[in-house]
Structures are given as structure tokens and as C-alpha cells.
Amino acid sequence: MxxxxxxxxxxxxxxxxxxxxxxxxxxxxxxxxxxxxxxxxxxxxxxxxxxxxxxxxxxxFGSGIAVTSVGASAEAVVRRASAQLANFTHTCFMVTPYEGYVEVCEQLAELTPGDHAKKSALFNSGAEAVENAVKIARAYTKRTAVVVFNHGYHGRTNLTMGMTAKNMPYKQGFGPFAPEVYRVPVAYGYRWPTGAENAGAEASAQAIDEITKQIGAENVAAIIIEPVLGEGGFIEPAKGFLPAIAQFAKDNGIVFVADEIQSGFCRTGQWFACEDEGIVPDLITTAKGIAGGLPLSAVTGRAEIMDAAHAGGLGGTYGGNPVACAGALGAIETMRELxxxxxxxxxxxxxxxxxxxxxxxxxxxxxxxxxxxxxxxxxxxxxxxxxxxxxxxxxxxxxxxxxxxxxxxxxxxxxxxxxxxxxxxxxxxxxxxxxxxxxxxxxxxx
Incomplete structure (x- = not known):
């Protein structure tokens, strides 16, 4: 090299x-x-x-949209992925499993916020991770509604397009979208009508009021938010907003999901952006920076929530590909060492x-x-x-x-x-x- x-x-x-x-x-x-x-x-x-x-x-100044955080040809990523390529490229973890997948899940349990028992499932893309987080939350809560936020971005599949706020270029002409997705305000400090200093308290109160009155908290399976909203404009929700929403979710049996696909893996100066205000999400979705440029994503969360889906209910042919898992282990090694x-x-x-x-x-x-x-x-x-x-x-x-x-x-x-x-x-x-x-x-x- x-x-x-x-x-x-x-x-x-x-x-x-x-x-x-x-x-x-x-x-x-x-x-x-x-x-x-x-x-x-x-x-x-x-x-x-x-x-x-x-x-x-x-x-x-783009990193392939926050993917090549460790560089586009990091030594540890290349070394580990090359070694894996020489051994085997694929077996399908759902057919005959391999250690690399398990090791990535162990690393995710260690690195993500919270000291509770955690499990993970691996996929290919950020949108897949978000979609599977919704599936897992619905299986666990036996509820259907999903709450997302203004300016949020979650992907390009049918469900995640419906969850994404921005119409052009992501949604225009591609509907109808999946039902039971509801959008509420976010604390966009720079554009909050009464000023950034009021945005956290006022936006969280408004969002909670809309969820309670228009959807019914008892119908909500998951609240999903990017701790720093990416495509929507790198919006940091004003202080106090995320803790209030997370507490509301906890009080009402709602699965709180941190979408850390763009903000995770050291991007914000912490392993995960939600750590900034001490948020411990029930589920966390990761992709982009996880594997040094190889396609990999994950849903990690509380073991009892992750285990709610029936055997065979989660997966996919390429999910947790062995070469991508090797790349992820190399990327995490690099993040730690440097x-x-x-x-x-x-x-x-x-x-x-x-x-x-x-x-x-x-x-x-x-x-x-x-x-x-x-x-x-x-x-x-x-x-x-x-x-x-x-x-x-x-x-x-x-x-x-x-x-x-x-x-x-x-x-x-x-x-x-x-x-x-x-x-x-x-x-x-x-x-x-x-x-x-x-x-x-x-x-x-x-």
C-alpha cells in the first residue's frame, strides 16, 4: 500500500x-x-x-459522508479485511456463523452507552439498521406508531423515506410511504421563534404534547432521533431537549432509539453523540464510520428488547459480511490506538x-x-x-x-x-x- x-x-x-x-x-x-x-x-x-x-x-472534508473517519485506506482496516478475504468472503451468518460477527457485537456492547446487558444484530446500510430498529421496537412493545422529528433523515427505503423529513431529493415521486409514522418539532436553536435559550424546554414540551394528544403515548413503539441531525443541517438539539424526550419515552414504555449513523464512532469527539447529555438509548443504530468504508451497520440495545423478535425474524443474506466485520474491527482498533x-x-x-x-x-x-x-x-x-x-x-x-x-x-x-x-x-x-x-x-x- x-x-x-x-x-x-x-x-x-x-x-x-x-x-x-x-x-x-x-x-x-x-x-x-x-x-x-x-x-x-x-x-x-x-x-x-x-x-x-x-x-x-x-x-x-467529506469522508464519503462521515464514513472514512479512520481514513480511506487505514492500515488496520486493510490488513484485517485482506486477511479475511484470503480465508473466505461469505458464508451467510444465518447459515454457518463466524467469529468476526460475534466479535463486532461484543465491541458494540462494550462501546455503546450504558452498563446494561446488550445485544446486536448486523446489517448492510444505515437505512436497514433503522428499519430493523423499528421492527424490534414493534415486536417488543406490541405497538405500531413511530415518532420522528422535523429535519430528521433516516434513509431511502420505503419506511425510512417516510421517516425522513426532507422531500427533495429523497421522497419526491416515490410514495405512498409506510403508515404510522408521525413527525414532531425539534429544538432547532438558531431558528427557534423565542430564541435558542428557550428552544430545549419549549420544543420538548410541544413535541410531548403532540405525541400525547395526536398519537397517544400508549400507541407509540419507538421515538427515533439523530442526537446531531445530519442531513437536516447538523442541528444540535438545544440542551435539555434530548433528556426530556428520553425521559418521556421511559415513562411511557416507548423504545428510545438514537440514530447515530452519521454522528457515531468518534465523529463528535465522543464514541457516540448521545453521550453529550448522558443519554442512554434503549437502541442505537450505527453504520457509516463503523467499518472504515466497508458496508456494515448495526442495531445495538438492551438485551430484552433485542431478543423480542422471533428467531429468523432478523437478518439478511449479506448482513454482517465477514470482510466488513474484519474492517470494523480494524477501524475500532485504529480509533482506540490513535x-x-x-x-x-x-x-x-x-x-x-x-x-x-x-x-x-x-x-x-x-x-x-x-x-x-x-x-x-x-x-x-x-x-x-x-x-x-x-x-x-x-x-x-x-x-x-x-x-x-x-x-x-x-x-x-x-x-x-x-x-x-x-x-x-x-x-x-x-x-x-x-x-x-x-x-x-x-x-x-x-
């Missing part, structure tokens, strides 16, 4: 001629519904760099300081309405100057300017006006600052 030089290099237009050629092939062969943020075709990636087929090296929680906290310090400076000193810095997030899950919400009106045009223009200069950034948010930053946790501080320099320069193009 050749180490990729950890330096930005732009030697062609972005995308370059080889990427343009591959894009033409892609348009002829790949369904149009599968989009790409930037049609630059990757040749190699590692550390904080993506190298394309034209030899350009981009600073990676203290990636500590590295995430340092990334937060650097990014928030630099972004605050931009907000203060740039002539157009007031379009940065909010700087938020934790660890290496940081975002800026862009607004029209002097207002809180969403400014998706600025978000798109900034992303385009960054891409042209060799920095991979992503947008998100219900209003499309949030620039989000998800660098690999192993990124060097020099690269991190260089990427921020490019972002600062990009403001000059607006």
Missing part, C-alpha cells in the same frame, strides 16, 4: 480530462437518479487526501476558531448565520445578509469554488443552505488549515 502524499495538488481543471471521459461513460451506463456531488473519479484515497484519475489531490475522539475535539477547536474569524472579519461574513456542530461534524448555516433567510445559492457557490481549488466539501440542510465539514479524523492539522484557507478565499468569489 503506497502512502498518498498529504498535500493538495491541482494540476488540471476540476474535473480533469480523464474524469470528464469517465463521466461520459457513467452517463451512458449509470441510472440518472444516482447523483454525485462532484464528478471527479477517485484513483486513490488516504489520510486527508483524495487523488483523482488526473493526478489532482483534493483535501477531503485516540480519534481526542483528534475530533482538536478538529472542532481549529475549525470553529477559524470559522468565527471568517464570520467576524470577512466583508460578507454576516452571511454566516450560525457556526455549529461538535468534533469533526461542523457546519455553517448561510443566510442572506442582515436576515435569517436561508441562502442556498451561497452554499452552492461556496462549494463550487472550493471544489475548483481542490477541497471536497458537502452541502446539506432542509433549506439547502448549510455547508458541512466532515474531515477524516486522521487529517493532518496543516491540511485542515489549508482547507480552511481555501474556504476563506471562496468567500471572496461570492
Amino acid at each position: 503506497t502512502a498518498i502524499p498529504q498535500e493538495r495538488r491541482v494540476v488540471t481543471a476540476i474535473p480533469g480530462p480523464k474524469s470528464v471521459e469517465l463521466q461520459a461513460r457513467r452517463l451512458a451506463a449509470v441510472a440518472a437518479g444516482v447523483g454525485s456531488t462532484l464528478p471527479v473519479f477517485t484513483a486513490r484515497a488516504g489520510g486527508g487526501i483524495i487523488e483523482d484519475v488526473d493526478g489532482n489531490r483534493l483535501i477531503d 485516540d480519534l475522539n481526542g483528534k475530533a475535539k482538536r478538529i472542532e477547536e481549529v475549525m470553529k476558531d477559524r470559522l468565527a474569524q471568517m464570520q467576524a472579519k470577512l466583508p460578507n461574513g454576516d452571511i454566516i448565520g450560525d457556526i455549529r456542530g461538535r468534533g469533526a461534524m461542523i457546519a455553517i448555516e448561510l443566510v442572506k445578509s442582515g436576515t435569517k433567510d436561508p441562502n442556498p445559492e451561497a452554499a452552492g457557490a461556496l462549494a463550487k469554488a472550493c471544489h475548483a481549488e481542490g477541497v471536497m466539501v458537502l452541502t446539506c440542510g432542509t433549506y439547502g443552505n448549510v455547508l458541512r465539514f466532515l474531515p477524516p479524523l486522521v487529517i493532518g492539522e496543516d491540511l485542515l488549515n489549508e482547507g480552511l484557507d481555501v474556504i476563506e478565499q471562496a468567500f471572496g468569489t461570492l
